[in-house]
Amino acid sequence: MDSKEISPVVIARLPRYYRYLGELKENGIERISSKELSGRMKVTASQIRQDFNNFGGFGQQGYGYNVDYLYEEIGKILGLTKKYRMIVIGAGNLGQALAGHSAFERRGFLLTAIFDIDPKLEGKKIHGIPVTGMGELPGFIKKQGADIAVITTPSEAAREIASELYQYGVRGFWNFAHTDLHLPEDAVVENVHLTESLMRLSYALKTLE
Amino acid sequence: MDSKEISPVVIARLPRYYRYLGELKENGIERISSKELSGRMKVTASQIRQDFNNFGGFGQQGYGYNVDYLYEEIGKILGLTKKYRMIVIGAGNLGQALAGHSAFERRGFLLTAIFDIDPKLEGKKIHGIPVTGMGELPGFIKKQGADIAVITTPSEAAREIASELYQYGVRGFWNFAHTDLHLPEDAVVENVHLTESLMRLSYALKTLE
Numbered sequence: 128m129d130s131k132e133i134s135p136v137v138i139a140r141l142p143r144y145y146r147y148l149g150e151l152k153e154n155g156i157e158r159i160s161s162k163e164l165s166g167r168m169k170v171t172a173s174q175i176r177q178d179f180n181n182f183g184g185f186g187q188q189g190y191g192y193n194v195d196y197l198y199e200e201i202g203k204i205l206g207l208t209k210k211y212r213m214i215v216i217g218a219g220n221l222g223q224a225l226a227g228h229s230a231f232e233r234r235g236f237l238l239t240a241i242f243d244i245d246p247k248l249e250g251k252k253i254h255g256i257p258v259t260g261m262g263e264l265p266g267f268i269k270k271q272g273a274d275i276a277v278i279t280t281p282s283e284a285a286r287e288i289a290s291e292l293y294q295y296g297v298r299g300f301w302n303f304a305h306t307d308l309h310l311p312e313d314a315v316v317e318n319v320h321l322t323e324s325l326m327r328l329s330y331a332l333k334t335l336e
Numbered sequence: 337m338d339s340k341e342i343s344p345v346v347i348a349r350l351p352r353y354y355r356y357l358g359e360l361k362e363n364g365i366e367r368i369s370s371k372e373l374s375g376r377m378k379v380t381a382s383q384i385r386q387d388f389n390n391f392g393g394f395g396q397q398g399y400g401y402n403v404d405y406l407y408e409e410i411g412k413i414l415g416l417t418k419k420y421r422m423i424v425i426g427a428g429n430l431g432q433a434l435a436g437h438s439a440f441e442r443r444g445f446l447l448t449a450i451f452d453i454d455p456k457l458e459g460k461k462i463h464g465i466p467v468t469g470m471g472e473l474p475g476f477i478k479k480q481g482a483d484i485a486v487i488t489t490p491s492e493a494a495r496e497i498a499s500e501l502y503q504y505g506v507r508g509f510w511n512f513a514h515t516d517l518h519l520p521e522d523a524v525v526e527n528v529h530l531t532e533s534l535m536r537l538s539y540a541l542k543t544l545e
Contacts, residue, residue: 141535145532145535146531205535205538206538206542207538221433231534234531234535235538299541317533317534317536320351322440323355325443326350326443328510330414331508
């Protein structure tokens with residue numbers, strides 16, 4: 128199976144399946160039919176069966192899906208069985224909040240360093256990890272490597288820092304800066320543009336009137 | 337013009353147009369052609385013209401678009417000329433980060449209160465606004481109202497709190513809890529599921545291998 132051939136629309140639904148299955152597991156539910164899952168996911172049952180067929184099915188006709196098994200398999204597809212070394216760039220409010228988010232750690236995203244340009248923050252511990260000056264960045268990555276950089280700097284700085292990180296070998300970027308990063312094709316960028324999200328909410332509120 | 341008839345795909349692109357136009361304004365650029373905008377947006381020029389035609393055009397053939405005008409008009413469509421009273425539920429790291437984000441304030445999203453269930457946080461000032469106990473919530477909303485609630489509580493609490501807020505009259509929900517809210521149809525929910533975003537990044541990194 129070459130997972131590259133799966134449609135991006137299906138892939139985009141996987142984290143949500145994974146979340147629902149995690150909730151079912153926590154509630155001690157061992158089996159679920161595509162119909163029940165459909166009610167929770169607000170996706171049709173036939174859509175769910177089609178989605179899962181992309182990955183070889185997972186279910187037995189009439190018995191529903193084994194929740195544990197499905198959870199594990201989707202986790203594998205999403206690459207969650209791996210460990211990622213994650214560094215946070217920018218130790219402001221958002222950087223601190225993301226650095227301290229224990230749910231990420233549980234999923235295998237391990238915070239290994241936090242960098243900031245402000246010398247006043249240097250040495251300050253955030254969830255046990257000291258903030259390091261930006262000057263240490265090249266040496267740190269050369270020595271320890273990093274799989275994912277979480278960018279929480281102001282927009283103006285973000286592009287330049289991302290390009291630097293790319294040169295040092297970082298390929299995964301979780302971008303919270305209010306701008307797009309311009310990186311070569313073998314880098315992957317996942318954007319979280321909070322202000323745009325708030326604008327969509329604003330628009331939706333307007334349509335209620 | 338009834339903005340409700342515009343396709344959600346076009347609407348979804350508007351915050352990004354708005355962001356680019358804001359960057360152009362900051363750089364003192366007064367006019368831009370659909371071709372130049374296309375290069376920046378990574379959308380075809382004809383797509384841009386089609387998108388803008390939904391809202392009556394904005395451009396003159398051969399002269400390009402007036403950046404200021406376009407920025408203002410898209411802002412109006414998105415409802416950004418209004419002021420929203422925004423309350424944050426949950427004064428943890430993420431709640432504090434969102435409460436202190438001055439860019440939201442500039443766009444008209446005014447933080448009016450922060451609530452938390454933890455009595456130890458009560459009275460603590462976050463960017464000038466004291467954290468208030470959850471017991472004060474009904475009285476506060478009855479007196480001052482609230483347009484948007486930012487939900488940063490743990491998943492288990494989020495649904496119940498959102499239903500309560502709905503009963504008090506809140507209709508806009510910016511949900512950061514790792515769960516879906518179940519609310520009546522006249523509520524609007526914009527989800528920011530950070531863990532799912534990180535899983536998409538994980539999947540994308542896996543496809544690089």
